[in-house]
Amino acid sequence: MKITRDEVRHVANLARLDLSEAEVDRMTGQLDAILTYVAKLDELDTAGVAVTTHTQQVVNAFREDEVRPSLPREQALANGPEQNGESFVVPRVIG
Amino acid sequence: MEYYSLTLQEALRRLEAGEVSSVALTESVLARIDSVEPAVQAYLALDREGALRQAEQADIARKKGQAGPLCGIPLAIKDVLCTTSMPTTCGSRMLEHFVAPYDATVVTRLAQAGSVLLGKLAMDEFAMGSTSENCAFKVPRNPWKPGYVAGGSSGGSAAAVAADECFASLGSDTGGSIRQPASLCGTVGMKPTYGRVSRYGLVAFASSLDQIGPLTKDVRDCALMMNVICGHDPLDSTSLDRTVPDYTEALQDGLKGIRIGIPREYFGQGLDPEVDAAVRQGMAMLKDAGAELVEVTLPHTDYCVAVYYLIAPAEASSNLARFDGVRYGFRDRSADSLIEMYNKSRSRGFGDEVKRRILIGTYALSSGYYDAFYKKASQVRTLIKEDFARAFAACDLMVSPVAPTPAWKIGDKADDPLALYLSDILTLSANLAGIPGMSVPCGFSGAGLPIGMQLQAAHFNEAVLLRAAYNLEQRAGVVGKKPVLA
Numbered sequence: 001m002k003i004t005r006d007e008v009r010h011v012a013n014l015a016r017l018d019l020s021e022a023e024v025d026r027m028t029g030q031l032d033a034i035l036t037y038v039a040k041l042d043e044l045d046t047a048g049v050a051v052t053t054h055t056q057q058v059v060n061a062f063r064e065d066e067v068r069p070s071l072p073r074e075q076a077l078a079n080g081p082e083q084n085g086e087s088f089v090v091p092r093v094i095g
Numbered sequence: 096m097e098y099y100s101l102t103l104q105e106a107l108r109r110l111e112a113g114e115v116s117s118v119a120l121t122e123s124v125l126a127r128i129d130s131v132e133p134a135v136q137a138y139l140a141l142d143r144e145g146a147l148r149q150a151e152q153a154d155i156a157r158k159k160g161q162a163g164p165l166c167g168i169p170l171a172i173k174d175v176l177c178t179t180s181m182p183t184t185c186g187s188r189m190l191e192h193f194v195a196p197y198d199a200t201v202v203t204r205l206a207q208a209g210s211v212l213l214g215k216l217a218m219d220e221f222a223m224g225s226t227s228e229n230c231a232f233k234v235p236r237n238p239w240k241p242g243y244v245a246g247g248s249s250g251g252s253a254a255a256v257a258a259d260e261c262f263a264s265l266g267s268d269t270g271g272s273i274r275q276p277a278s279l280c281g282t283v284g285m286k287p288t289y290g291r292v293s294r295y296g297l298v299a300f301a302s303s304l305d306q307i308g309p310l311t312k313d314v315r316d317c318a319l320m321m322n323v324i325c326g327h328d329p330l331d332s333t334s335l336d337r338t339v340p341d342y343t344e345a346l347q348d349g350l351k352g353i354r355i356g357i358p359r360e361y362f363g364q365g366l367d368p369e370v371d372a373a374v375r376q377g378m379a380m381l382k383d384a385g386a387e388l389v390e391v392t393l394p395h396t397d398y399c400v401a402v403y404y405l406i407a408p409a410e411a412s413s414n415l416a417r418f419d420g421v422r423y424g425f426r427d428r429s430a431d432s433l434i435e436m437y438n439k440s441r442s443r444g445f446g447d448e449v450k451r452r453i454l455i456g457t458y459a460l461s462s463g464y465y466d467a468f469y470k471k472a473s474q475v476r477t478l479i480k481e482d483f484a485r486a487f488a489a490c491d492l493m494v495s496p497v498a499p500t501p502a503w504k505i506g507d508k509a510d511d512p513l514a515l516y517l518s519d520i521l522t523l524s525a526n527l528a529g530i531p532g533m534s535v536p537c538g539f540s541g542a543g544l545p546i547g548m549q550l551q552a553a554h555f556n557e558a559v560l561l562r563a564a565y566n567l568e569q570r571a572g573v574v575g576k577k578p579v580l581a
Contacts, residue, residue: 003458007458008454011457011458012454013413013458014461015416015441015453015454015455015457016416016419016434016437016438016441017438017441017442017445017450017454018438018439019442019450023221023450027312027450027451027454030390030451030512030513031451031454031458033512033513034455034512034513034516035340035455035458036406037400037401037513037543038401038402038405039467039471040397040398040401041398041401041402041405041472041475042471044395044475044478046396046471046474046475046478047476049474049477049478050096050474050477051470051473051474051476051477052473052474052476052477052480053303053473054289054303054333054529055289055303055480055527055528055529055530055554056289056290056333056335056529056554058290058333058335061332061333063329069241071196073195075196076196077165078194078196079192079193079194079196079422079423079424080421080422080423081420081423081424081425081426082426088422090168090421090433090436091430091431091432091433091435091436091556092177092432092433093433
């Protein structure tokens with residue numbers, strides 16, 4: 001087994017996902033098959049090979065630090081599931 | 096002939112000649128949608144009034160001599176592109192009621208070109224899938240055969256074009272999501288070079304792989320759409336500041352002096368014999384057009400699926416962390432604490448495939464596994480990129496199948512994610528290498544399903560793809576063939 005039920009629960013917690021027991025079962029089987037397959041990369045010796053994170057060599061895209069129009073607060077808040085006209089409202093964080 | 100069945104360029108010609116108005120074109124397409132949409136299921140949102148209003152404005156602009164390059168042409172876009180005029184759902188319950196506060200740059204460019212936006216097209220949730228069955232709202236159908244998949248993730252974009260429900264559409268392609276549905280539905284589809292088209296306002300799946308591109312009825316229409324959507328955008332720092340040619344100039348007859356590579360690894364096990372035969376026939380047509388065929392090799396092809404299904408989920412797990420039920424999207428209101436609210440909102444808002452990829456990605460990036468999975472995959476990505484660089488030293492473009500099989504029945508591969516991932520093998524590598532790729536119809540299976548040929552070229556060589564595609568199209572005898580609907 002490449003991945004256990006406990007590891008799936010741990011990763012789900014890191015990803016902020018609640019999984020039912022049935023989902024843990026199903027995901028463990030599917031993730032195990034996928035991780036077993038991707039282990040074929042171990043056949044390749046990659047010592048000294050550079051990583052590719054982007055395919056184009058863009059170094060930095062600088063622009064002048066000028067004040068420009070930005071999203072009005074009302075619009076920025078408009079999609080908030082709960083908001084009070086000034087900020088997004090979330091369940092109490094500190095008791 | 097009804098207006099809706101015209102190609103984009105023929106519709107434009109008639110608009111320019113004053114033979115038809117944009118309002119008449121738009122009414123024709125809307126009537127077509129009313130008639131075939133129950134069978135095709137391509138549209139998640141349709142803006143009837145908005146489209147007719149834009150059409151009226153386009154007719155006025157044309158009378159005043161202010162017509163843009165797509166003035167009056169009704170188009171539709173994948174629901175992954177932000178629009179202020181309609182919701183942007185990404186095919187997910189998570190964004191069911193989301194209306195973006197800004198338009199994607201490509202949406203602005205299409206509007207500035209004078210086109211008419213009809214609506215938003217169905218897709219796999221957050222563009223994750225190869226059949227569009229992961230859409231939370233409806234599953235688009237292959238117009239060529241009832242009960243068959245349209246492909247994915249831009250399934251609605253391909254089905255709508257194939258069914259004449261718009262003159263052209265936009266999709267997005269992270270591992271084949273434009274080219275594969277284009278192949279399965281018999282349309283032309285182009286994934287441009289990474290950085291050729293601004294991603295601003297494209298809801299991110301895997302940021303180093305995502306690219307927007309057109310799906311069209313023929314190759315010239317593809318060039319016309321590319322002329323409008325390509326180019327640098329200060330709002331996307333990964334879009335590159337390179338001159339955009341007039342792509343229609345690439346559509347010359349004949350391929351003398353063009354070397355076409357055949358990557359032997361792309362004709363391996365699991366390739367459907369009918370697909371193999373159709374693509375080989377297409378190769379013979381390209382040779383007839385004057386091209387020289389040469390064998391090339393991409394030795395790391397067998398590792399592409401493994402690399403992709405680590406890198407894409409890793410980037411997705413990071414990108415989709417923003418859906419936390421706070422600023423936009425679905426919130427579970429039963430939660431008492433912030434953490435519980437995050438967990439419940441995400442668990443109820445995301446579908447299975449999205450959760451699966453978030454889990455793979457989180458695992459591949461997590462402490463203790465990062466080097467073995469994410470870093471290893473990123474190193475093999477370099478080897479894949481180098482394979483392409485070597486191959487393109489020996490040829491101007493490469494041809495291959497797009498997908499190993501024609502379309503299959505809805506539900507047939509829904510229970511085996513790995514089997515579905517493996518079907519992406521021929522398209523993923525273009526995204527890993529950042530090169531442009533195209534799907535062009537080259538034939539049909541015995542069951543009447545379309546088969547596409549994939550063309551791939553080096554970075555920023557879209558013009559050579561269009562030239563080869565144009566020559567294939569002239570000879571393949573598939574132009575004007577339409578599915579029979581309603």
